[in-house]
Amino acid sequence: MIITTDLGNEGAIATSWNALQPIWQGGAEVVRSGLPHQQLPPAWQILLLGDGSPTRHLQLLTGEPTEVDVIDMSAIGMDDDRAPSSLQAVPGPRVRRQVWLRTASGQRLAYATSWWEARHVDEYLENKSLPIWASLAKLRTELYRDVQGIYYGDSPVLAQAFGEAGPFWGRHYLFWHHGQPLTLIYEVFSPYLQQYLGKLDRDKV
Incomplete structure (x- = not known):
């Protein structure tokens, strides 16, 4: 497992990021076919395997705006x-961004890491405190979310940060824009x- 310097301190410099220790994982074929409902309920599959915006979905679920705490730009x-390995599709040199997604009232809902081509990150994330979906929607950027992997695993750091026991569900995907990979998101x-x-x-599971 990879552990950041201090995910609880927004001013800390994160030296790494938090990947799940997988108990189970699936690739693109699993993403396409879906999972048995006894393994992952349908509503969870829409969130994890669908190509819609998670920040928009979270807002609709909770009835609160989805806000971002940026904890790392490295x-x-x-x-x-x-x-x-999909990172190799994103041209370098790169910048890594880590965030918490939370409700306006402060409930943490998700952790996300994204990797961007350094020379374009300021173009697409002009306001880095906005969720990626909000930033790109503001620019009217047309995107394709290509979900490539799904994970079920543990992370003591995320368990502490969420205030919830694991294991946790996660995924990674590429954003494509005009036929080119824009960013990788975990x-x-x-x-x-x-x-x-x-x-x-x-x-x-």
């Missing part, structure tokens, strides 16, 4: 950063969302 050059969702999406049965 230049990583050409380093693979222990990211999913997201992990809090079990807090069970109250909106249905109970997760840890014994069925």
Whole structure:
């Protein structure tokens, strides 16, 4: 597992990012076909495997605006950063961004890491405190969200930050714009969302 310097301190310089320790994982074929409903309830599959905006979905679920706490913006050059192999599709040198997605009232809902081509990150994330969906919607940017992997796994750091016991569900995907990869995003969702999406049965995974 990769651990940041201090995810609880927004002013801290994060030296790395938090990947799940997978108990189970699936690739593009699993994403296309979906999972048995006893393994992952349908509403969770819409969030994890669908190509819609997670920040928009979270806002609709909770009835509150989805806000962002940026905890890391780091230049990583050409380093693979222990990211999913899809990172190689994003031209370098690169910048890594880490955020919490939360309700306006402060409930953390998800953790996300994204990797961007350094020379374009300011163009697409002019206001870095906005969710990516809001920034790109403001620019009327046409995108295709290409979900490539799904994970079920543990992270003590995220368990502490969410205030929820794992394991957790996560995914990674590429954003495509005009036929070119724009960014790679890795997201992990809090079990807090069970109250909106249905109970997760840890014994069925």
